[in-house]
Amino acid sequence: MRHSNLGIAAVLMVAVAVSAAAPPEVAPGGLRSAPVSAPDPSPKGASLRLGAIDLRTGDPVRALRVLPEGKQLVTAVTGKIHKWTLSTGRLAYTSRAPTESEAFPRRERERIPHDIEYTHGRLSLASDGRSLLFPYYGKLCRCELHLNEKRVGLPWLSDEEGSSAVAHAASGGSVFALGTRGHLYELPAKAAAWTMLEIAPVHSAKTHMHLAVGEGIVAIAGAAKRAFGPESAVRLWDPAQGKAAGEIEPGGPVDALAVSADGKWLAFHFFDTDGKTTVELRDVATLKTRTTWNHPTGPVIGLSADGGKIALAGTRPDGYRVEAFDTATGKLLQSWPLIGDEMLHLHFLLDGSELIAGGEQGVIHHWDVKTGKSKRPVVGHLGGVQAVLALKDGRTVTGATDGVLILWDAAGKELRRFTGHKQPVTSLVLSADGKTIFSGAQDKTLREWKLADGTEVRAVSFDKPADGPGVYALALSPDGKTLAVGLKSGVRLLAVADLKPTGELVVPKPEAAVPATPVPRPIFFRNWVVALAFAGEGRLVSCDRAGGYRIWDLARPGEFIALTYAPKTGPHELAREANSVAVSPDGKTVAATMSVQGLKAAWSTLGLWDAETGKPIGKYGLPSMNFGNGVAFTPDGKHAVIGGERGGRVIGDERRGQIWVIDVESKMIVQTVEAPSRTLSLAVAPDGKTFV
Numbered sequence: 001m002r003h004s005n006l007g008i009a010a011v012l013m014v015a016v017a018v019s020a021a022a023p024p025e026v027a028p029g030g031l032r033s034a035p036v037s038a039p040d041p042s043p044k045g046a047s048l049r050l051g052a053i054d055l056r057t058g059d060p061v062r063a064l065r066v067l068p069e070g071k072q073l074v075t076a077v078t079g080k081i082h083k084w085t086l087s088t089g090r091l092a093y094t095s096r097a098p099t100e101s102e103a104f105p106r107r108e109r110e111r112i113p114h115d116i117e118y119t120h121g122r123l124s125l126a127s128d129g130r131s132l133l134f135p136y137y138g139k140l141c142r143c144e145l146h147l148n149e150k151r152v153g154l155p156w157l158s159d160e161e162g163s164s165a166v167a168h169a170a171s172g173g174s175v176f177a178l179g180t181r182g183h184l185y186e187l188p189a190k191a192a193a194w195t196m197l198e199i200a201p202v203h204s205a206k207t208h209m210h211l212a213v214g215e216g217i218v219a220i221a222g223a224a225k226r227a228f229g230p231e232s233a234v235r236l237w238d239p240a241q242g243k244a245a246g247e248i249e250p251g252g253p254v255d256a257l258a259v260s261a262d263g264k265w266l267a268f269h270f271f272d273t274d275g276k277t278t279v280e281l282r283d284v285a286t287l288k289t290r291t292t293w294n295h296p297t298g299p300v301i302g303l304s305a306d307g308g309k310i311a312l313a314g315t316r317p318d319g320y321r322v323e324a325f326d327t328a329t330g331k332l333l334q335s336w337p338l339i340g341d342e343m344l345h346l347h348f349l350l351d352g353s354e355l356i357a358g359g360e361q362g363v364i365h366h367w368d369v370k371t372g373k374s375k376r377p378v379v380g381h382l383g384g385v386q387a388v389l390a391l392k393d394g395r396t397v398t399g400a401t402d403g404v405l406i407l408w409d410a411a412g413k414e415l416r417r418f419t420g421h422k423q424p425v426t427s428l429v430l431s432a433d434g435k436t437i438f439s440g441a442q443d444k445t446l447r448e449w450k451l452a453d454g455t456e457v458r459a460v461s462f463d464k465p466a467d468g469p470g471v472y473a474l475a476l477s478p479d480g481k482t483l484a485v486g487l488k489s490g491v492r493l494l495a496v497a498d499l500k501p502t503g504e505l506v507v508p509k510p511e512a513a514v515p516a517t518p519v520p521r522p523i524f525f526r527n528w529v530v531a532l533a534f535a536g537e538g539r540l541v542s543c544d545r546a547g548g549y550r551i552w553d554l555a556r557p558g559e560f561i562a563l564t565y566a567p568k569t570g571p572h573e574l575a576r577e578a579n580s581v582a583v584s585p586d587g588k589t590v591a592a593t594m595s596v597q598g599l600k601a602a603w604s605t606l607g608l609w610d611a612e613t614g615k616p617i618g619k620y621g622l623p624s625m626n627f628g629n630g631v632a633f634t635p636d637g638k639h640a641v642i643g644g645e646r647g648g649r650v651i652g653d654e655r656r657g658q659i660w661v662i663d664v665e666s667k668m669i670v671q672t673v674e675a676p677s678r679t680l681s682l683a684v685a686p687d688g689k690t691f692v
Contacts, residue, residue, distance in 0.1 A: 048412045051380025054089035057082055061358030064345040065125035074125060075358060076132050089376045176218050178211040184220055199237050199244045214263030216240055217284055221254040234268055246287050258301040265307030269299045279312060281327050291330045302346025309352045313343035322357055324369050334372040340402020341382045361402060388692050389428040390685040396692055399425030399439055416454040420447055426472050432480025440471030446485060460499050462487055468528045475532035484540055486529030491542055505552050507544050531580045535611040536587035543581040549592050551614055561614035580630050584637040587611055591631050591640050606642055630682040640664055641691050643682040
C-alpha cells in the first residue's frame with residue numbers, strides 16, 4: 001500500500017519468536033509532548049537497523065528554522081514538531097499537533113465548515129524559532145514552543161477571506177497573513193482582531209501567492225489587477241511606517257519569494273514572457289537589481305541573514321540540485337546533487353557558513369558552504385522503503401521512494417547502490433539463478449540489475465495510457481521463466497529470457513466485477529494491481545486496489561476464481577482497500593490483507609483461502625491496525641507475518657509501525673513488534689529466523 005506519508009527511511013531486522021505467545025502492546029497515547037530519551041531508538045526485538053533516523057522527520061518538511069544560537073533546529077511536519085541537536089543530528093524533542101478540542105473552544109468548533117480540512121502545506125516558524133503558525137480547519141493557530149507547547153487559537157480572518165490564509169509569518173511580535181483574496185493582514189501582539197493593511201491585494205491561485213518577512217519589511221507576491229489585465233507583482237509593506245514600501249513588476253508569474261533576515265534584500269523567481277526562468281536579487285531600499293540567475297523551474301530560495309549568499313534548489317539538465325551562490329558576484333560557490341528528493345525549505349545559519357535544507361522525503365540535509373562537505377552524511381535511503389528483498393546469504397536489497405535500490409550485507413553495511421529509476425521503487429524480485437534482481441517503479445519501467453556490480457542489464461517501459469501510473473507489483477514463476485507485472489489494466493506476463501510479452505490478464509473494472517465478489521467499490525482508490533504471487537506452476541494470485549483478489553489459471557487467461565471477503569457490514573463502513581497478498585511455500589494457501597475505512601475508525605483484516613478452490617479457510621481481525629501494508633509466510637508455512645500502521649487517524653494522533661506474527665493453525669498472535677514509523681513492506685528471510 002502506498003501513502004503520501006512516507007515514514008522514516010530505515011529497515012528493521014527482527015528475530016521471529018514463535019515459542020511464547022504475547023498480546024499486542026498498546027503504546028501510550030494522548031501525550032501532548034515527550035522528550036526523546038534514546039538517541040537512536042529501535043523497537044523491542046529488533047536486532048539490526050539498515051539505515052539511520054538521524055535528522056529524519058518521516059514526513060515532508062513543512063517548516064524549518066535554526067534557533068538564534070545556531071545549536072538547535074526546529075522542524076514542522078503535518079501533525080508534528082521536532083527539535084534537533086545540530087552537532088549530533090539527534091532528535092531532542094518531539095510534539096504532536098493539537099486535537100480539535102485543544103485548538104478551539106466548543107463554540108468555535110461549531111463554526112468550522114465541514115468542507116475545510118487540516119491544511120498540510122502552510123506551516124511557518126517565527127524568526128526566533130519560539131512559535132509555530134499553522135492553519136487548522138480554516139483557522140490560524142499558534143504553538144508557543146517555549147511555553148510547554150501551549151496552543152493558541154488566533155482570531156478568525158474576515159469572512160471575505162474564507163476564514164483562511166494561504167501564507168503567514170511572524171516577525172517583531174506581529175503575525176502577518178495573506179488571505180485567499182490576496183489581502184495582507186496583521187495581528188499585532190495581544191491584539192484581539194486582524195487588521196487589513198492598506199496595500200493593494202495580489203490575486204492568483206493559492207499556490208502562486210507568496211509572503212515573506214524580514215526585519216522591518218513584509219513582501220507579498222501574486223497577480224496585480226491592471227486596466228489591461230492582470231500582471232505579476234511583488235509588493236512591499238513597512239510595518240513600522242504603516243504604509244506600502246514599493247512595488248516590483250517582474251514581468252511574469254512569481255513562484256518563489258524570500259527576504260533576508262535583516263530585511264535589506266529581496267529575492268524572487270519568475271517566468272518571463274519568453275518562457276525563461278529567472279531569479280532576481282534586489283535591494284529593498286532602492287528596489288534596484290543586484291544580481292540575476294537563469295534557473296530552472298520549481299526553485300526554492302534561501303537567503304543568508306545579510307543577503308551575502310543565496311541558495312537555490314531546482315531541476316537542472318543533469319538532475320535535481322541545491323546550489324549556493326555569492327550574491328555580490330553571482331559566482332557559484334557549491335552545488336549538491338540530490339537523487340530522489342526535492343527541497344521545500346533552505347535556511348542558512350546566521351553567519352552564512354552552513355546551509356540546512358529539508359524536503360519532500362523528510363530528510364534534513366546539513367552542508368558546509370565553504371568546503372561543500374556534508375556535516376551529517378545521509379545513511380541509507382532518502383525516502384521511505386517500499387520494497388524489501390531478503391537473500392539467502394543474509395544480504396538484503398531495499399527499494400524506496402527516492403528511486404534508489406541499496407544492497408546491504410548481513411551486518412547492515414551498505415555495499416552498493418543501483419540508480420536509474422526516476423520515481424519511487426514499488427517492488428523487487430530475485431531471478432531464479434540469484435544473480436540479478438528485477439525492480440518495478442512508478443516511472444513506468446521494469447529494470448534488471450546485476451547483484452555483483454550494480455549495473456543495469458535491461459529495462460522495459462510501460463508507457464501506454466492503459467498501463468497506468470507505473471509498475472506496482474512483480475512476481476516470478478516457480479520455474480523462473482515467467483515474470484508477472486502488475487499494471488493499471490491488469491497483469492502483463494513477460495518471458496524472462498527476453499522480457500517480451502507472452503500474455504495478459506485483464507482485471508475487470510469495479511463496475512463490471514463478478515457477482516461472486518461482494519466487495520464494495522472503494523471511494524478513494526483506483527483499480528490497478530498492487531500485489532502478485534504465484535501459487536505453484538500455472539496459477540497466479542493478483543490483488544488490485546479496488547478490493548479484488550483473484551486466482552488465475554494461466555492456461556486459461558480469461559478465467560479466474562474471485563476470493564471473497566465478508567459483505568459490507570453497514571453504512572458506517574465507507575470504503576475497502578486491498579493491500580497485499582502472499583502464498584504459502586507449498587502453494588496451497590493464499591493470505592491477503594484488507595483495510596477498511598469507517599466513519600470513526602479504520603481496521604484491517606487478514607484472510608486465508610484455499611489456493612485450489614478459492615474457498616475461505618480463516619479470517620483474523622486486526623482492530624488496532626489501520627493499514628496492513630504487507631504479508632508473508634515463514635518458510636515452513638506455519639506463521640504469517642503482517643506489517644502495517646496503527647494510530648494517526650485523528651490529527652495529532654501518533655502514527656506507529658506495527659508487525660504481527662500469527663500462528664496459522666491456532667490463530668494466535670505469537671509476536672508483536674512496534675516500529676517508530678509505519679511499515680510499508682516486509683519480507684521473511686529464507687532461513688525463517690528473521691524478517692525485515
